[in-house]
Amino acid sequence: MTLYPLKFKAQLLHKIWGGHTIAGWYDFVPADYENVGEAWVLSDIEKFPTEVVNGSLAGDTLQDLLEVYMDELVGGKVYEVFGNHFPLLLKFIDCVEDLSIQVHPDDDYALENENSLGKTEMWYVLPSSPEAAVYLGWNQEVNPSLIHAAIQDGTLTQYMCRHAVSEGDVVFIPAGTVHTTLKNTIVAEIQENSDLTYRLYDYNRVGNDGLKRPLQLDKALDVLNFSPETEASVAHPLPDKKGITNLARNTYFTTNRLTLNQPVQRDYALLDSFVAYMCLKGECVITALDSDHPDQSVQIRQGEAVLIPASLNDIRLAPLCESELLEVYVEI
Secondary structure (H helix, E strand, O other): OOOOOEEEEOEEEEEEEEEOOHHHHOOOOOOOOOOEEEEEEEOOOOOOOOEEOOHHHOOOEHHHHHHHHHHHHHOHHHHHHHOOOOOEEEEEEEEOOOOOEEEOOOHHHHHHHHOOOOOOEEEEEOOOOOOOEEEEEEOOOOOHHHHHHHHHHOOHHHHEEEEEOOOOOEEEEOOOOOEEEOOOEEEEEEEEOOOOOEEEEOOOOEOOOOOEOOOOHHHHHHHOOOOOOOOOEEEOOOOOOOOEEEEEEOOOOEEEEEEEOOOEEEEOOOOOOOEEEEEEEOEEEEEEOOOOOOOOEEEEEOOOEEEEOOOOOEEEEEEOOOEEEEEEEOOO
């Protein structure tokens, strides 16, 4: 029996800077969560693994599936490089307050010092406040002494590039790039499979334990790009006439936006990778036409993710109303 489209239950994370928007997408928010800052919709990170909710594999985690189905799940080249580790982490983020000013390490530093992948990522901006904005990269050459002084007097953002953002914007954040999201900004995030964040500054914010949240300044300075010259970018890709718009293509992930008003068929025969769908809005039925599994069809709605195993190639997407999905895979 072949595999089938796998829908996962999101892991909801309480954050002191989180809000209530993405929490409204789910009917299983823990009662003690005042603020849901993140929804991890596809994850095999040990402390927050996502579980299948449909079909005969319901209850299995992404890690369970990898150990059993290996390249059949993720693709031959992907499995050869990553083994029993899923290469990506997909999530939604809801910031009612500013995020910390932070940076992520690259693969070399993370593997040597943290036994982890690094973290290059992208944000796709969802409907947010008119004041939504991000800081991304430096606006001038900086150095550790300047950064230390700016942290002490709370002026670090004066040396960073500020970008107003709105729905449909794509923010690309290579590892080593200083960045933050400002309050009332909601994004979908596609990133390497890593939970490494080094904070440079957090507005002297106090955590649930009553203590100031810790910084990781020494590690942050180890991995920071001090130059304003970087591959980081903010863009607003224009929609393609066929409703399929490429948002990002790099060695870590390819991301396309699918705008659906009528059924479409996707042929992945030449793609040696899994495909993940994140539903941004609407509702859609996903059918694996080349699967003989009784659960070859699954319905996806806002805030949910479905994984198409690499062994399936012929996929039909039938929107129940105007819908928008992110389509994510790895090209090696």
